[in-house]
Amino acid sequence: MNKTLPVLEIFGPTFQGEGMVIGKKTMFVRTAGCDYSCSWCDSAFTWDGSAKEDIKKLTPDEIWDRLNEEAEGNFSHVTISGGNPALLKHMGAFIDILHTNEVEAALETQGSLWQDWFLKIDDLTISPKPPSSLMKTNFQVLDDIIHRLTEAGKTQQVSLKVVIFNEEDFDYAKNVHQRYPHIPFYLQVGNEDTGEDKNREDLVPRLLSRYESLVDWTMKDSAMNRARVLPQLHTLVWGNARGV
Amino acid sequence: MNKTLPVLEIFGPTFQGEGMVIGKKTMFVRTAGCDYSCSWCDSAFTWDGSAKEDIKKLTPDEIWDRLNEEAEGNFSHVTISGGNPALLKHMGAFIDILHTNEVEAALETQGSLWQDWFLKIDDLTISPKPPSSLMKTNFQVLDDIIHRLTEAGKTQQVSLKVVIFNEEDFDYAKNVHQRYPHIPFYLQVGNEDTGEDKNREDLVPRLLSRYESLVDWTMKDSAMNRARVLPQLHTLVWGNARGV
Numbered sequence A, B: 001m002n003k004t005l006p007v008l009e010i011f012g013p014t015f016q017g018e019g020m021v022i023g024k025k026t027m028f029v030r031t032a033g034c035d036y037s038c039s040w041c042d043s044a045f046t047w048d049g050s051a052k053e054d055i056k057k058l059t060p061d062e063i064w065d066r067l068n069e070e071a072e073g074n075f076s077h078v079t080i081s082g083g084n085p086a087l088l089k090h091m092g093a094f095i096d097i098l099h100t101n102e103v104e105a106a107l108e109t110q111g112s113l114w115q116d117w118f119l120k121i122d123d124l125t126i127s128p129k130p131p132s133s134l135m136k137t138n139f140q141v142l143d144d145i146i147h148r149l150t151e152a153g154k155t156q157q158v159s160l161k162v163v164i165f166n167e168e169d170f171d172y173a174k175n176v177h178q179r180y181p182h183i184p185f186y187l188q189v190g191n192e193d194t195g196e197d198k199n200r201e202d203l204v205p206r207l208l209s210r211y212e213s214l215v216d217w218t219m220k221d222s223a224m225n226r227a228r229v230l231p232q233l234h235t236l237v238w239g240n241a242r243g244v
């Protein structure tokens, strides 16, 4: 099988700035296409047509080659991100190539679609979108995804992550956490300034003060006793630049 | 048995700013006393005599009571920190109380001493000190600690963390990581400004730029492919203030 995958960016090594493997040295493979259109999407170029001519149709082997052109021997972890990579049926073959080469695979997806290859992922972040995104979570689908992963004994390789922009989002996050209490749970500060290079000087204090507010809510709320609350580290270091 | 433990601080809930459970909502119990005297120790008050009159001798039950006075019902995780809590033979009884109450226990220690109660810890951070500390690691002891934890099947509840101030420290970290490749490994930016409230305005850009350098070294070095590299989040948010 030599099915291609629509790839928008391949870069690294850099560090994972978010979630369950925050700080981990990783390569990024960003796929094109999303079934959502979140109001604050920080990678709208993956689905809004603005980067259409940058999409490359690559086979799993070609993606592996490109990773090695970029950083041969200098990575052991690859993060598959989007858009929503769960749109792609044929990702499993790529993950197999990674594993054959003793490279781990992480995935970021919003939990709107299941694929059997989720079971191969080493670090699977499911990031259902809160009300401020203007998207609506299909909890039947999400229940099914969590159920399949739980049945397969994957709960320690999976996490839920909710991005928070306001108190309504925080309430939504609480519901998600309570619905799946056995899954490691992460709260993440929303990033309102998603334009590239928007005055970074200003950005860091703003992000830190928003993080402090989210910490504050989390500390006061006993429903969040088992949560982890994190900023986007890469945004603190590099602002909203792409491809670092 | 009602053996007491020398306790210097009990506070929280706050978030863990470092290492394997970074971002996690937790309470802190800081014990007094250390067998090291690192040149850049950020909690020298635990061993240099300056906070001697603040040390309380508390039984495990009394520590549990104090945690609840502080934050009853509002925590599910307690971090035992020092100084070096591994100096204390009788910590096991306290950890049993936590577990009875469905509260998890984390420990931070430099790996200079073994205690059987390490096996009860849910999140065990071993933080051997690099050359800039002016301390000398006893690798026979550290080998033995890692061996015992490995034999007990605890490798996923344990991590190694090395604080980096300079390139010599980075080389030391590489040795540690290569010596115990099966243990999750964290690099952490050293904090040179450990005085309280030292101009925080200035502190954040300084810490972020040091973090960026450490990221840079890590990304260039294939020996660090499996490492995670992190700043001290609490220092970014609150500077070097104590007790938050």
Ligand code: SF4
Pocket: A034, A035, A036, A037, A038, A040, A041, A042, A043, A044, A046, A082, A083, A084, A110, A129
């Ligand atoms: S799910 Fe992710 S990629 Fe898709 S629109 Fe929302 S934020 Fe953007």
Ligand code: SF4
Pocket: B034, B035, B036, B037, B038, B040, B041, B042, B043, B044, B046, B082, B083, B084, B110, B129
């Ligand atoms: S081991 Fe920790 S507490 Fe002890 S002197 Fe070193 S930094 Fe300070």
